[in-house]
Amino acid sequence: MSARALGLIAAIVVLAGGEATTSGQATGANAAGGTHATLAIIVNTQNPVEQLSIADLRGIFLGETTRWPDGRRITVAMRDTGQAERDAVLRLVCRMSDQDFTRYLLQATFRGALQSSPKVLETSNGVRRFVFNVPGAIGYVRGDEVDASVKSLRITGGPSPGPAFGLTLPTR
Secondary structure (H helix, E strand, C coil): CHHHHHHHHHHHHHCCCCCCCCCCCCCEECCCCCCCCEEEEEECCCCCCCCCEHHHHHHHHCCCECCCCCEEEEEEEEECCCHHHHHHHHHHHHHCCCHHHHHHHHHHHHHHCCCCEEEEEHHHHHHHHEEEEEEEEEEEHHHHCCCCCCCEEEEEECCEEEECCCEEECCC
């Protein structure tokens, strides 16, 4: 694993500052003294995958990996531009700003390297319902928004693999 990847994983762990509970909700405080939430990567319950590395996740979100190990086509579900969850995924997983990600998708589509663009949904509930209804779907929601209709993946490759990785997101 590259030093850059290890640095990214270390940054994610430092941002977490607490532990994920069984409900996926984070505990602890961030450096500013406030509480924070976790972000869970979710898939359809029929998906046999249980864990992904940060590198695997990046390949999926950038459209470089288009099929699950069972051959099913991957469909990415993302939140709207400007949402904290989307910004965090793009920054921590894809290492891009929203503008860079949009440019990347346009260029990949133009070159024919991208088979389909991510499905953009307005709400976390919409992402969860989409993932529930599409067997090859992958998306993300706050840890406290995960329910039995979807499966939360374990993210590996760092010192604290778990069902979610921490983000400094405002809690509700």
